[in-house]
Structure formats: structure tokens, C-alpha cells
Amino acid sequence: MKISNLDALDEIKQQGLKKIFPGKPRIAVGLATCGIATGGDLVFEALKDSLEKRGLDVYLAKVGCIGYCKEEPLVNISFPGKPLLILHRVKERDANSIVEALTKGDVPEEKALCRIEEWDHLTSKLAYGSGFENVPRYSDIPYFRYQKKLVLRNCGLINPEDIEEYIGIGGYYPLFKALKSMSPEEIIEEVKASELRGRGGAGFPTGLKWSITRAANGSRKYVICNADEGDPGAYMNRNEMESDPHMLIEGMLIGAYAIGAQEGVIYVRAEYPKAIERLELALQQAEEYGLLGDGILGTNFSFHITLAKGAGAFVCGEETALISSVEGKPGRPRPRPPFPAEKGLWGMPTNINNVETWCNIPIIIAKGGNWFAQTGTDKNKGTKVFSLVGKVDNVGLVEVPLGTPLSQIVYEIGNGGTGGKKIKALQTGGPSGGCIPASLFDTPVDYEKLKEAGSIMGSGGIVVMDADTCMVDTAKFFIEFTSDESCGKCIPCKEGLQMVHETLEKITRGEGTQGDLEVIEDLCDTIQKTSLCALGQTAPNPVLTTIRYFRSEYEAHIRDHKCPAKQCRALITYRILEDKCTGCTLCARVCPVAAITGELRKPHSINPDLCTKCGSCKDVCKFDAVIVE
Amino acid sequence: MKNKIRLKINGKEYAANEGEYVLTVAAREGIDIPALCFNEAFEPYGACRLCLVEVLAGPYQPGLTTSCTLKVKEGLEVLTETEEIRKHRRVLLELYLAQAPESQFIKDLALKYDVTATRFRIKYDPADPLGNKCVLCGLCVRACNEALGIGAINYIGRGINTKVNTPFLEPSSECIGCNACVRVCPTGAIKFEDVQDQRIMISWSKTRVPLKQCMICGKYFAPEPLTLFSYQKMDPRLEEGLEDVCPDCRRKLFSRKEILASKGIEVRK
Numbered sequence: 086m087k088i089s090n091l092d093a094l095d096e097i098k099q100q101g102l103k104k105i106f107p108g109k110p111r112i113a114v115g116l117a118t119c120g121i122a123t124g125g126d127l128v129f130e131a132l133k134d135s136l137e138k139r140g141l142d143v144y145l146a147k148v149g150c151i152g153y154c155k156e157e158p159l160v161n162i163s164f165p166g167k168p169l170l171i172l173h174r175v176k177e178r179d180a181n182s183i184v185e186a187l188t189k190g191d192v193p194e195e196k197a198l199c200r201i202e203e204w205d206h207l208t209s210k211l212a213y214g215s216g217f218e219n220v221p222r223y224s225d226i227p228y229f230r231y232q233k234k235l236v237l238r239n240c241g242l243i244n245p246e247d248i249e250e251y252i253g254i255g256g257y258y259p260l261f262k263a264l265k266s267m268s269p270e271e272i273i274e275e276v277k278a279s280e281l282r283g284r285g286g287a288g289f290p291t292g293l294k295w296s297i298t299r300a301a302n303g304s305r306k307y308v309i310c311n312a313d314e315g316d317p318g319a320y321m322n323r324n325e326m327e328s329d330p331h332m333l334i335e336g337m338l339i340g341a342y343a344i345g346a347q348e349g350v351i352y353v354r355a356e357y358p359k360a361i362e363r364l365e366l367a368l369q370q371a372e373e374y375g376l377l378g379d380g381i382l383g384t385n386f387s388f389h390i391t392l393a394k395g396a397g398a399f400v401c402g403e404e405t406a407l408i409s410s411v412e413g414k415p416g417r418p419r420p421r422p423p424f425p426a427e428k429g430l431w432g433m434p435t436n437i438n439n440v441e442t443w444c445n446i447p448i449i450i451a452k453g454g455n456w457f458a459q460t461g462t463d464k465n466k467g468t469k470v471f472s473l474v475g476k477v478d479n480v481g482l483v484e485v486p487l488g489t490p491l492s493q494i495v496y497e498i499g500n501g502g503t504g505g506k507k508i509k510a511l512q513t514g515g516p517s518g519g520c521i522p523a524s525l526f527d528t529p530v531d532y533e534k535l536k537e538a539g540s541i542m543g544s545g546g547i548v549v550m551d552a553d554t555c556m557v558d559t560a561k562f563f564i565e566f567t568s569d570e571s572c573g574k575c576i577p578c579k580e581g582l583q584m585v586h587e588t589l590e591k592i593t594r595g596e597g598t599q600g601d602l603e604v605i606e607d608l609c610d611t612i613q614k615t616s617l618c619a620l621g622q623t624a625p626n627p628v629l630t631t632i633r634y635f636r637s638e639y640e641a642h643i644r645d646h647k648c649p650a651k652q653c654r655a656l657i658t659y660r661i662l663e664d665k666c667t668g669c670t671l672c673a674r675v676c677p678v679a680a681i682t683g684e685l686r687k688p689h690s691i692n693p694d695l696c697t698k699c700g701s702c703k704d705v706c707k708f709d710a711v712i713v714e
Numbered sequence: 715m716k717n718k719i720r721l722k723i724n725g726k727e728y729a730a731n732e733g734e735y736v737l738t739v740a741a742r743e744g745i746d747i748p749a750l751c752f753n754e755a756f757e758p759y760g761a762c763r764l765c766l767v768e769v770l771a772g773p774y775q776p777g778l779t780t781s782c783t784l785k786v787k788e789g790l791e792v793l794t795e796t797e798e799i800r801k802h803r804r805v806l807l808e809l810y811l812a813q814a815p816e817s818q819f820i821k822d823l824a825l826k827y828d829v830t831a832t833r834f835r836i837k838y839d840p841a842d843p844l845g846n847k848c849v850l851c852g853l854c855v856r857a858c859n860e861a862l863g864i865g866a867i868n869y870i871g872r873g874i875n876t877k878v879n880t881p882f883l884e885p886s887s888e889c890i891g892c893n894a895c896v897r898v899c900p901t902g903a904i905k906f907e908d909v910q911d912q913r914i915m916i917s918w919s920k921t922r923v924p925l926k927q928c929m930i931c932g933k934y935f936a937p938e939p940l941t942l943f944s945y946q947k948m949d950p951r952l953e954e955g956l957e958d959v960c961p962d963c964r965r966k967l968f969s970r971k972e973i974l975a976s977k978g979i980e981v982r983k
Contacts, residue, residue, distance in 0.1 A: 398872070415869065420760035420783040573850070573869070573876030575761045580809040583874045584834045604833055611805040614778055614798075615763045 087375030089383025094252065094261055097374065101253020105211065105243065107144035108165055110187055112136075115159040115241055117150035117327040118359045119320075124177060125158035131180035132160075139184060149328020151241025152482030153198075153228055159241065162192050166214040168200035169242075171223075192217075199223045207238050207448045208255025228479050231498050233460065235468045236444045237484045240328035245363050248370040251331040257376055259450035263339045264384050267450075272343040273299065276446070278454025280466040285311055285402075285439030286514065286543040287619070288465075288532035294436060298426040299344045301434035306346040308337055309430065309437040311407060312353040312360070315399040316515025317566065319546035321470040322440035324482055326353070326360035329444070330367035334377065334390065336443030339450055341388045344436050349390040352407050356397060364392060399516075399570035402544075403618045404437045406572065417572045418618035439544065441470060462488035465531035469542070475511070475549035476503045483547075485530070492526040495549060506551040510634070514543025516563040516570075517623035519630030520556065539630040541623055555652035556635040557642055560628045561589040567624035578621030581612040585628060593653040597643035602632060651713045654698040658714050661702075663688040665710035672702035672711060721772070721790040736781040736792055737765050747794050748803065748823060750810075750900050751851035752782040756860055762851050763806055766799050767792040778802070800827070808832040816846040817901040843879065843917045847903035850876060854895035854904060864888055867895065867918055880919045889915060891923030891937030913937050928960035930967075935960035 088094050105111070114120065114129040129147065136143050151159060156173035160183070163169040170192055172183070179196060186193050197220040203212045223229055234240075243250040251257070263272055277292030298306065310333060314322040326333060337349050353361055368390055371377035379387040393411045400406045401416040408430050410416040429435020445467060449457045458466045465487035471494065473483050478500035485494060495501070495508060502508045512520045513530070519540030521528060528534050532542050550559065568582035585608055588601055609625035616622045632639060641647045648656040661672070661681075668686040673679075680696040683689030691702070703711040719730045723745055730739045735758060740747050750762035760783045767781040772790030778798070784790075793799070807824040812834040814820050824830065838846055850869075855878055858864050866889035870877045880886040891913040896904045905916040908925065911934055915921040925934035926941050945952055956964055 415872075417869075420758065420780065422783075422785075569873055571873040573871070573873045574852075575763055576806060576809050576813065576849070577763055579850075579874055579876065580813050580834075581805075584809070584812070587835060608805060608834075611802045615766060615802050615806065617760055617763070 087373075087383075088257075089375060091261065094257065097249055097252045098255070099253075101247075101249035101251070103253075104144065104146070104247065104250050105253055106163075106165065109142055109144060110165075111144040111146060111161075111163045112183075112187075113146040113148040113161040113242075113244070115150050115157065115161075116147045117241075117324055118357075119150055119154055119324070120158050121359070123157040127177040128158050128160065128175050128180060131177045132184065135180045135184040139188065141184065141188065143187065146244045147246060148242060149240045149245045150324050150482070152237060152324065152484075153479070154481035155479050156198060159198070161242070162187070163213055164190060167216040168202045168220075169204070169213045170200050170217060170220060171198045172196040173198035194219055199226050199229070204242065205238070206242075206254040207235065208258055208451050211254065227500065228481070228498055231489070231493055232484050233468050233486050234484050235448055235457075235460070236325060236332075236441055236470050237328075237482065238448070239332065240324060240482075243329070245328050245330055246366055248331060248367065248374060248376075251329070252374075255451070256331055256447070257335055259447040260335050260338050260376065261382060263342060263450050264382050264386055269299065269343040269345065272339060272450065275454040276343070276449055279445075279449045279457035280454075280464075281442065281445055281449065281457065282465070282532065283439060284441035284445070284469065284544065286541060288542060291438060291442055294426065294438070295340065295344050297424075298346075298434050298436040301427050303434040305348070305431075305433045306344060307430045307433060307435040308341045308344060308346045308349045309404075309407070309411070309425075309435060310337055310349070310351040310353075310440055310443055311402060311404065311437055312351055312357075312440045313395045313402040313407060314354065314357075314440070314544060315402050315570075316544055316546045318474040318548050319472050319515055319544055321472050321482060321545045323357050323360055325440050325444050325470070326357070327363055330360075330363045331371065332444045332447060333364075333440055334367055334371055336446035337390060338377065338381070338388055339446050340436065340438070340443065342386055346436065347388060349388060350393050350411055350430070351390060352393045352395055352401070352411060354395040354397065361392060361394065368392075398572070399566075400572045400618070400620050403620060406618070407437065408435065415572075417574050418620075420617060441545070460486045462529065462531055464533065469530060469545055471513075471530075471545045471547045473499050473547050473549070475547075476506065476508070476551040476554065477501070477549035478503055487531050488529045490527050490529050491521065491547075494530070494547065495526060499549065502549070502551045506553070508549055508551050509554060510550045510556065512540070512548045512550070512559070512563075512627065513546065514541035514623075514626075515546045516566045517541065517620065517626050518543050518546070519626040520550070520559065520634065521630070522634040525634075539633060540626060553650055553652065555593075555648050555650035556631040556638045557589060557593055557648075558650075558652050560631045561586065561593055563627040564589060564624065567620060571620065571624075575615075575617040575621065577612045578616045578618075578624065581608055581616075582621070582624055584608060585612070585625070589628070592639065592642045593648070594655040595642065595646040595653070597639075599643065601643060602636075602639055606632060657698060658693055659691050659696055659698060659700070659702060660712055660714060661689050661691055662710045662712060665708050667708055667710070669707070671705050671707070675701045675705050677701065719786050719788050721786050721788070721792070723792055724794055730786040732786070734786050736767060736784040736786060736790070739786060740781065740794065745794055747781055748827070749782055750849055751853060753853055753856075753898055755898075756853070756856045758783045759852055759856065762849065764803060766802060767794050768796055768799060803827055804829050808834055810849055812836050814847050814849050814901060814903075817849070817903065819901045820847075820849065843905075843919070844877075844903040845905065845917075847901045848878060849901055850878065851900060852878075853898040853900065854878060857894040857898045862890075862892065862894060864890060864892070866890075866921070879917075880921060883919045885919050885921040886915075889918060889921045889923055890939040890943050891915065891921075891925075892940045892943070908934065910934070926958070928963055929958040930963040931960060933960050933962070935962075 160172040160175045200220045201223045281291040282288040398416045401410045406416040406418045425435040470484045510520045564586045571578045573579045666688040673681040680692045749765040751759045765781045770791040807829040811832040815836045866886040913923045923937045926938045
């Protein structure tokens with residue numbers, strides 16, 4: 086049915102709420118890609134089987150991901166009048182015990198991570214109830230305590246495949262408000278008041294961008310959502326699309342109305358099949374409910390969204406390359422100006438924003454720009470979602486107010502290094518971000534401060550590194566990535582990055598020479614200053630920051646032919662300590678190249694000529710007898 | 715067209731037309747800015763990065779940018795020679811020397827800016843159909859695609875593997891042998907040869923294009939598909955029968971006609 090008035094919207098809202106509060110137990114399994122990868126789909130099937138076998142009347146649903154990757158698979162359970170419980174690390178075999186407990190109105194408490202008594206979806210507040218006092222509160226969990234969920238407000242709590250649940254928690258009301266009671270100018274003013282800046286990395290003021298596109302001349306206008314999230318280790322946008330696709334669609338609808346666009350494109354990478362599937366379904370549902378297509382909500386505003394699937398080129402995240410790719414041409418950036426706002430898709434004024442930028446729009450309309458601007462710092466308003474990965478204990482998606490110090494993200498939310506190891510550095514902003522040493526972790530996450538530290542905000546990846554990470558090797562890894570992903574159009578990026586990569590390769594092989602660092606620095610400076618697009622302009626960041634903060638590691642490689650982190654294979658040797666070796670033969674058995682010899686119960690030894698330095702022997706030794714030098 | 719816009723280059727004021735780029739104004743005024751990928755016939759491309767200038771004032775962000783993409787604006791002030799520009803130019807030329815080691819043009823250009831050697835690994839591929847001279851300025855690609863709409867050649871591969879050639883390195887069925895690519899190439903990388911009745915685009919996967927024979931003198935004078943391509947565009951059309959005659963013989967025909975006409979003799983074909 087097509088919604089055209091408030092009564093109809095209210096009616097759908099009630100239907101949606103009936104699914105969230107079905108008047109009977111509700112089990113919802115976290116089934117974003119991450120949940121599925123950890124076996125969430127098996128848990129879902131097992132729960133379904135078990136419920137069917139027992140003939141229990143339970144509402145079983147799929148939800149997205151609440152972002153605590155380390156604790157997946159996650160399952161939500163709610164009973165009428167009781168708090169919502171989040172169960173963690175649920176395995177297929179737990180299904181029966183969960184259903185068993187359910188029949189008694191209970192849950193296996195040892196599986197419960199936390200309870201949620203009420204939740205502010207920002208577009209409405211839900212009160213679940215009280216009880217289960219033995220289970221910690223959501224806000225007692227350190228991982229959640231310091232987070233502030235604006236963008237991820239619905240993720241992991243509602244069914245992303247059901248538009249009615251989104252409307253149930255107040256979704257599409259901001260669109261209704263925008264279309265029925267606000268002029269496009271008023272919307273742009275509201276976005277300007279929010280001081281929202283582009284979440285794709287560059288941090289351009291969103292309201293200003295919109296007003297430029299609105300003012301541009303063109304017979305047609307387009308809005309594009311950049312969902313070509315290509316940074317290794319970054320998956321904020323993926324989760325936003327998989328867990329709450331309507332939030333994105335609603336943001337684009339409001340933006341299109343404000344800008345005067347008739348068509349929208351979501352450029353999503355083909356490597357995100359689940360996001361594509363859910364977006365397709367969400368678009369179809371939005372159209373069925375009269376929220377997308379012709380005459381939206383009974384007004385004369387029409388807007389259509391199509392999906393364009395990226396073929397895997399990192400550079401297509403650059404807006405001019407993205408447009409080129411949508412047009413069916415190779416993804417190669419072109420010089421700006423003209424900016425897309427003037428001359429974009431098919432030569433028409435085009436407004437491109439990142440997924441997360443669009444996702445912030447509905448709440449800005451719902452709560453007002455001034456409300457939004459209360460969060461954050463002076464020039465950095467709102468929150469930012471980060472994917473916290475690498476050698477950190479709590480891996481997952483983290484949403485914090487801009488201006489939060491890196492230390493809080495890493496130590497309080499992330500709970501420090503994996504296995505209690507000391508953290509050495511972290512990298513923000515994807516492959517072209519800089520590495521920030523632990524001594525600078527009081528740096529607040531905002532666009533300017535990260536830049537001062539030699540890094541960038543980027544789209545929001547945070548990769549944590551500990552003492553076992555070689556900074557030269559890290560720089561080499563990222564330069565190899567950006568060099569591979571260079572489109573090949575301009576020489577500093579294409580040839581320059583390759584030369585930097587080759588020199589780093591040489592250094593990690595122990596063949597570096599005095600003067601290499603100076604050449605790298607000189608070349609990187611030119612790549613940064615003269616490249617055509619942001620890929621080349623930012624690609625040297627990991628190299629320059631690691632030289633700036635960890636120069637001694639480079640010098641150890643070049644001068645002493647040593648890798649202090651003991652990672653660069655050419656510079657290390659494996660040796661067995663005779664006094665520690667018990668002659669258990671385990672290492673000899675796992676060695677893939679038979680480089681280890683020795684008799685039973687007698688010390689073994691490694692033949693350095695055969696050893697490939699794979700580290701298998703060290704991994705299996707129970708007596709710490711294998712050392713790396 | 716009236717000169718409307720005033721801009722300053724290296725502190726001196728110059729007049730320019732609206733829509734012009736700083737690089738073209740500089741060239742006209744005799745101010746030296748090196749450039750490889752710029753040609754007024756095409757849209758600015760901004761790939762070679764050699765034409766860097768520094769914006770001091772005007773409606774653009776101050777700092778380094780390419781002058782081939784910088785439209786003149788009232789009040790614009792740029793510098794073409796600063797220590798920073800010279801530094802980046804040197805590094806870029808070093809990269810070009812490593813990328814196109816066989817190009818005399820690049821060597822001469824580098825020499826002009828005092829770059830005689832490169833610190834970077836020289837890339838040399840003995841099998842390179844472009845003779846290790848290509849700098850990927852994209853002029854040939856733009857000539858073939860944008861200007862002529864033929865599309866016989868384009869970029870192949872990505873990043874460091876980017877090359878220009880025909881699809882799948884197979885002889886092109888689209889090439890009309892017009893040699894526009896050869897004409898615009900700044901480094902003389904594209905090789906061709908006319909052998910008897912064929913033009914062989916050696917660099918373009920040995921694409922063979924038949925040549926047209928003059929029906930009067932018997933000389934092979936132009937690629938057959940090129941003549942068809944151009945005759946279609948001619949308005950008014952070429953006089954009937956002249957299509958198969960080479961330019962030399964055509965001239966002779968006309969001269970004879972004129973001479974006879976001056977003597978009052980009308981010639982029938």
C-alpha cells in the first residue's frame with residue numbers, strides 16, 4: 086500500500102512495533118555478513134528447527150549487526166515486559182538450550198552479554214521492560230559505554246529486511262516532515278546548522294555542497310551515494326547498508342528533495358553481495374509503500390534510485406572516477422574543477438556523498454541541526470563510525486563523538502592490545518592514512534588534528550599495531566596496495582608509488598643503502614603535491630609517517646640489517662635453544678620443508694639453508710624453545 | 715574575440731580570453747611551461763603534471779596546480795618558476811627518464827631543465843611495441859577516440875600495467891590508418907610503415923590497413939578506409955571520379971584543365 090498521509094504512516098508504524106514487541110518472545114539473530122561468517126546463519130536455522138520441533142510460538146527475525154564483532158554470533162531475545170537480552174558467542178549447538186530456557190520464560194544467562202531496558206532510536210524511544218538483573222546493563226559493558234550511537238542507532242536491533250520495523254521505530258517520519266512541512270531551502274539550512282561534514286574522508290561541509298548543487302544549472306540533477314568502501318579492514322558502510330538500508334535511502338530521499346534531483350545512484354562495490362541484496366529489497370519495499378518512485382508520500386516529488394555495482398577498483402571511490410565508472414567508462418579520475426556539483430554524472434550537476442553522510446540526514450531532520458551540532462567539537466560535529474581492527478582486543482564497529490581521543494577508542498573501548506600486548510601504533514584512514522605512534526594517542530579524532538599528525542580521517546578504518554608489527558613492512562604493504570590500485574593516469578602516482586614500493590622492498594630484504602630514505606622522502610613529497618587525485622596525494626602518508634615516527638626501525642633495517650619487530654623474513658633466523666628443547670619432535674613434524682632434524686628427546690636443530698622462516702615451529706613449540714633472531 | 719580577462723603571470727599582467735587556460739596564455743606570451751599531455755584540440759587531461767604553476771591569488775585555492783586545467787579568471791595570479799615547482803619538475807622528469815628511457819624527446823626535455831640522470835630504476839622492455847618511448851600522455855587515445863571517434867586504440871590494463879594499444883593486442887578492425895596518433899605523439903613512440911599496398915601500424919599490434927592506388931599513376935597514396943572516412947564528411951562532395959586519383963595527379967588534372975580553359979578549350983573527362 087502506498088502511504089500518502091500521516092494516518093497511513095502511523096498505521097504502518099503500529100504494524101512495525103507489533104513485530105518488535107510481538108506480545109510473545111522474539112528471537113533475532115545478527116545476520117550481517119560478519120554474523121553469517123561466524124555461523125549466525127547456522128544458529129538461525131538451528132533455532133528455527135528447534136522452535137518448530139517444540140511447536141513454540143516465538144517471533145523469529147533477522148537483524149543486522151550491533152558492531153561487537155569479537156562477540157559474534159549475537160542473538161537478541163526479548164520477552165514481553167522484560168529487557169532485550171543480547172546473547173553472545175552463540176553456537177549452533179546452543180540453539181536447543183536457548184529454546185529450552187525459553188519455554189520457561191528464561192534465557193541461558195551465561196550466554197547473555199548484556200540487557201537493554203530501553204533504547205533511544207532517536208526517531209523514537211522504545212521501552213522493553215525490566216528484569217534479568219544478574220545480566221549487566223548495556224551501558225556497563227566497556228565496549229559500549231563510551232560509544233554514542235547516532236548512525237548505528239538501529240543496527241542490530243531491527244530487521245533490515247522489513248521496512249515496517251524501520252517505520253516502527255520512527256523511520257521515514259523525517260522524510261514525511263521534510264516533504265510535507267519543509268522547503269528545500271529550509272532543509273539545506275538545517276543541514277548547514279548541523280555542521281555535518283562529509284564522512285567519506287575529505288570532510289567537506291555537506292550543507293554547502295548541497296546548496297552548490299541546488300544552485301547549479303542543469304536540466305536534470307543527480308544524487309549519488311558513494312558506497313565503494315575499499316579500504317582494507319574498513320567495513321562501516323557495509324554494516325550500515327546491511328543493518329539499516331532504509332536509513333540510507335531516507336537520507337538520499339531528503340537530500341534529493343533538497344537539491345532538486347530526480348535520480349539517485351548507489352554505487353556499491355560488488356564484493357558486498359549482502360548489502361546489495363538488502364538494498365535491492367529495501368528499494369523495492371520503499372517503492373511499494375510509496376516512499377520512492379513517482380509522487381512520493383502523495384506529493385509531486387518523484388525520485389528513483391538505481392544500484393550501480395563497482396567492479397573492484399579502489400580508485401572508483403574517488404568521485405570523478407566513480408562517475409566515470411557509472412557511465413560505463415574506465416574508472417579514471419579527471420581534473421577538478423569542474424566539480425561534480427557543476428558537471429557530474431552525464432555532465433549534469435551531481436551531489437555525491439558517502440553512505441555515512443547520507444545516514445546522518447534523517448536524524449538531523451528529526452531532531453534539528455542544532456541538536457546534532459551539540460555532539461562533537463568546535464569544527465567537527467556529530468559522531469564517526471570507525472572499524473577498529475588489527476591487534477586490538479575488542480574488534481568491531483565503534484561509533485564515537487568526533488573529538489574523542491584515540492586512547493579512549495583503543496584502550497577503553499578496544500581494551501588494549503590482543504593478548505594484553507603493548508600497542509605500538511595505529512593507522513587511521515585506510516591504506517592512505519598515516520601511522521600514529523602510541524605517544525600521540527591523546528590526539529582527538531577530528532579532521533584537522535589527524536591531519537596535523539600526518540594522517541587522515543578517511544572513511545574510518547583504525548588498524549591497531551603492536552610490537553610484533555614491523556613499521557617498514559606496514560608501509561610497504563600499504564604502498565603496494567595503493568600502487569596496485571593506482572589507475573595509471575598520472576605519472577607521480579603510477580611510476581612514483583612503484584618506485585617507493587621497490588625501494589621499501591629492497592629495505593625489507595636488507596639491501597637498503599644509505600640515502601634510500603632521503604630519496605623516498607623526496608619522491609613522496611612530489612607524489613603528494615603533484616598527483617592528480619586524492620589517491621596519489623594521500624598514498625605516501627603511511628611511508629612518511631612511519632619515517633617520521635619510527636625512523637629508527639628503518640635505520641635498523643638499512644644500517645644493521647635487522648628487523649626490530651622480527652617480521653621481515655630476509656632479516657631473521659629461527660633457532661632452537663638447546664637447553665629448552667625437550668626433543669618432542671613436534672616442530673620437526675610441522676616443518677613444511679623438513680628443515681628441522683633431531684632425535685627423540687634430544688635437542689633439535691634448524692638447517693638455516695632449508696628454513697623458509699614460516700614460523701610454524703615457533704607456533705607449535707610448547708616450551709618456547711624456538712626463538713627468532 | 716575581445717580580450718576581457720587580466721591575469722598576472724610571474725608578476726606581469728597579461729590579457730586573456732574567457733575560457734582560455736593559463737598554459738595557452740603562457741605559450742602565447744612566450745612564457746616557458748613544459749607540458750606533455752596538452753593539445754589545444756582536446757579537452758585538458760591533466761596527466762603529465764609537468765605544467766605545474768603556483769596559484770597566489772584569485773578565485774582558486776592557493777598552491778600548486780596544473781596550468782593546463784586552470785581557467786583564466788580576473789585577478790588570477792600565478793608563478794611559473796619557484797623553487798618548489800623546479801623541485802617537483804625535476805623529480806617528475808626523473809620518473810619520465812626511467813619510464814621512457816628510449817625517448818630522445820624526453821632526454822632533451824629533461825636536459826633543458828638540468829636533469830641529466832635519474833635516481834629511479836630504468837624500465838626497459840625489449841618487446842615494447844612503443845619502443846620504450848611512451849609516457850602515457852593519452853594524446854593518441856584522445857585523438858583516436860575523442861577527435862575522430864574511431865576507437866581503434868585505448869588504454870589496456872591499470873596502474874603500473876597501463877599500456878596503450880588495440881584491444882587484446884589483436885590487429886584492429888577499426889583503425890583507418892589515419893596516423894593522427896603518430897602526429898600527436900610527443901615522443902615519437904608510434905611506429906608505422908607503408909609497404910606496397912598496405913599501411914602497417916607496427917605499434918598497434920601490426921594492424922594492416924589497405925592503401926588506395928591512384929588510377930592514373932598507380933601510386934599507393936592513402937589508406938583506403940581513411941579516404942572513405944573523409945569523403946563521407948566532405949560537403950560538397952568530391953567531384954565524381956576524383957576519389958580514385960592521388961593528390962598529385964589531381965593537381966595535374968586541374969592544372970591541365972585550367973590551362974586548356976585559358977585557351978578556350980573545354981575539356982571533357
